[in-house]
Amino acid sequence: EDKVVQSPLSLVVHEGDTVTLNCSYEVTNFRSLLWYKQEKKAPTFLFMLTSSGIEKKSGRLSSILDKKELFSILNITATQTGDSAVYLCAVGNNNDMRFGAGTRLTVKP
């Protein structure tokens, strides 16, 4: 059965720390892997990854995909309290979009 597993499930850090969030998957006919940030509302798009080894970067956030080992990481450097949220990983194929349980990140001042 297709699955997407995120780790850790929760993480507490202090402002300025660097964090790495993990997403591993077993999905048939992989098409894309997406990262979303969800605060107290709808998820907002961060990255879409389709090719291995190509880092996507946006400000302090970056992500990379390894299609051989079937995982992706999301890095956040110099964390800020505004980064506190649930980070969701989703993997899409031709039929489905499967989400992981999310990693709840709390950044303390």
Add this chain to the structure above:
Amino acid sequence: KAGVTQTPRYLIKTRGQQVTLSCSPISGHRSVSWYQQTPGQGLQFLFEYFSETQRNKGNFPGRFSGRQFSNSRSEMNVSTLELGDSALYLCASSFGGHSYNEQFFGPGTRLTVL
């Protein structure tokens, strides 16, 4: 550009009733996907519509159905409501299919079944 809108935002129903939720995608987007989010199961894919056709369907019972209109607006219907249907229902739109493009989520409809 206006974002994805969903109506109503909150809904309270009783068991056995049926409900219809509405989603208006971003202008120009042809794909609308629906998701159910609960604390226990997380975000689960319900179905995707593209150009008025259901293209994909998740693992939900037939009580969950939907449709898409020619202007890309979509509705989702749940019949014979059960307590376990209480959830946040999110719709998301994208230009192409949901696995090919980033999706933009609406604010959701919070359904409570009593």
